[in-house]
Amino acid sequence: MGIVDFLKLWIRDIAFVFVIVSIIEIIIPNNNMKRYIDMVIGLLIIIVIITPFIKLLNKDFDIDKEIFKKEIEESKFVYKDNMNLVSMQEEQIKEVYLSKMEEEIKELIQETTNYKVDEISISIYEDELRYGDIKDIKLAISEMKGMEEKEKETKDIITIGNIEKITIGKEEEKPTITEEFDKGKEIKSMLSKNYNVPKKNIKIFLNTTGEGE
């Protein structure tokens, strides 16, 4: 940048700042608050005048960054007592996030396969590096049926009262189960692709209550 450009930018900044300051002078109330506003405006003018020279003298000093740092320090100082509140808020945010993710996975599975999700539980990483990434997913799914059958099925569940949970991958004798095992694999690979979770951390259980009849 040539010296002419440098001077041009500098003078333009100063001119703009004085125009803005004179407009601000009009709109500030004329009581004893004026002194305080004048002080801040004075600081602003000093900053605008000397900023180009800092860039010439000391290239690695960024005043905007410095001010931002001070603001963070200040808010830390002011809100030191409110840390409890902050952690409570974080807890709430985590809960909302988890329930959103659960809803999303439920919808995904119901849209892409013919299973419906009975239960779902997700846990997420809480270290700083991977915060918010899903650690593992546990799913309990059952086959989707027509409305009447579904009602019957729920009735049956109430009367029978026990829900068999079968881990896919362990039961391999029956041909029907192996078919569903493939399905589970499909869901697993879909989930691991969409949410970047390792396959071994996804567990899918199949509710087969309705099939015993």
Add this chain to the structure above:
Amino acid sequence: MEVVQIVGIGIVSTILVVLLRQSNKPEFALLVSLVTGIIIFSMILGKLKYVIETLSGLARNTGIEFAYFSTILKIIGIAYIVEFGAQISRDANEEAIASKIELGGKVIMMVLAMPILLALLDLIIKILP
């Protein structure tokens, strides 16, 4: 012709306040002046927004960081709100409360100005060889 409206509202409410002060219910005078303040302020709010947006546009064109400008705007806003509250307290002859309101406003303004001040001091110290 909003000037006429604002001045009209001001004159009408002034007459009302004077009459109320002389009547046997002087405490309503305070309410009238409060409501007048709010009405006039809400009338100029849209225009004030235009002014502020123009100023923000100007500030973006310069090399100055936008954060300083928003700090100044915040301080002006605080000054106005504090003045509004303090004047109402003064109208009700509560000088002590008015000065407390002003004290609060001043402290908050100082807190807002502190980051700029500290950074400027840092800058000066670092520039010195």
